Amino acid sequence: MQGGFVTKSAMRRGEEPQEFSGQRAGSGAAGGSVDASKKQSSKSFEPVDRTLACRFELKYHITESKALAVAQFVRQHIDVDRYCKLQRGGDYPIVSLYLDSEGLLLCKESLGGVKNRFKLRIRSYTDEPDYPCFFEIKRRLNTVIMKSRTRVMHSDIRNLVSGLPLPPQNYNVDMKTLNQFQLYMSNIRARPTILIRYMRQAFEGDLENRVRVTFDRELCYKVSHIPEVGLGGSGWQRNPFTVGGVILEVKFTGRYPLWLSRMVKYFELRARSISKYATSLRDSSLLRFCAPQLVG
Numbered sequence: 603m604q605g606g607f608v609t610k611s612a613m614r615r616g617e618e619p620q621e622f623s624g625q626r627a628g629s630g631a632a633g634g635s636v637d638a639s640k641k642q643s644s645k646s647f648e649p650v651d652r653t654l655a656c657r658f659e660l661k662y663h664i665t666e667s668k669a670l671a672v673a674q675f676v677r678q679h680i681d682v683d684r685y686c687k688l689q690r691g692g693d694y695p696i697v698s699l700y701l702d703s704e705g706l707l708l709c710k711e712s713l714g715g716v717k718n719r720f721k722l723r724i725r726s727y728t729d730e731p732d733y734p735c736f737f738e739i740k741r742r743l744n745t746v747i748m749k750s751r752t753r754v755m756h757s758d759i760r761n762l763v764s765g766l767p768l769p770p771q772n773y774n775v776d777m778k779t780l781n782q783f784q785l786y787m788s789n790i791r792a793r794p795t796i797l798i799r800y801m802r803q804a805f806e807g808d809l810e811n812r813v814r815v816t817f818d819r820e821l822c823y824k825v826s827h828i829p830e831v832g833l834g835g836s837g838w839q840r841n842p843f844t845v846g847g848v849i850l851e852v853k854f855t856g857r858y859p860l861w862l863s864r865m866v867k868y869f870e871l872r873a874r875s876i877s878k879y880a881t882s883l884r885d886s887s888l889l890r891f892c893a894p895q896l897v898g
Contacts, residue, residue, distance in 0.1 A: 842885060
């Protein structure tokens with residue numbers, strides 16, 4: 603699998619795709635590595651911000667063979683994500699640093715199925731220091747997902763996680779989101795907890811009722827308390843949850859489309875609660891890498 607490229611002019615304008623603004627994946631490690639021979643692409647593109655800020659979200663855990671069949675069905679209704687089209691493998695890398703309290707409050711709320719909860723993460727799509735990463739707050743209010751994000755540069759992560767203000771920048775920053783991120787972080791005394799990495803294949807429709815369907819593979823994690831976000835390096839562990847399987851996510855902003863209903867029925871899909879963050883922390887806890895309090 604490989605990363606993709608983004609033009610510098612697009613990043614200077616502060617643009618990003620729905621889930622992608624990466625240039626190049628870092629070198630991988632055993633346990634779900636990114637293929638170094640495929641991590642570069644000769645094509646570039648200029649992404650735009652298409653984030654589904656408020657949406658409904660359904661998740662499914664399916665086999666690889668079923669994922670291929672579902673993807674063929676989805677192609678009949680919505681297009682391949684424009685950024686995936688530019689990637690030789692048809693997918694792109696995502697890495698997120700999740701923050702949580704020392705007692706892992708946010709993880710425990712996720713595992714416990716608390717209806718109103720949130721996650722704090724710093725997301726990146728590249729190891730290039732000249733490209734931004736994104737501070738994100740993902741909230742669940744019963745069945746509705748609300749996500750807010752703002753771009754910052756990698757060099758500013760350490761100070762921001764320490765609670766310091768962002769100095770004047772020459773790029774657009776959503777200060778309201780950044781201030782709220784730091785407020786949430788302060789309220790629970792959140793700190794860097796774990797890195798999560800995977801490859802994403804995406805499809806998206808352009809109608810008013812926006813629909814986005816994604817397939818996530820090669821899920822792996824690395825316990826880290828360092829305020830840095832990167833795809834490469836050593837110490838990555840494969841999350842057994844996706845070994846031989848795929849995480850299918852369906853996101854929509856309005857009514858549930860009829861064709862999605864037919865897809866769920868035909869492929870006998872069963873929605874379930876899936877948290878890449880919580881399952882990775884649970885696995886690391888079982889392996890005694892961290893969080894012994896999660897082992898019950």
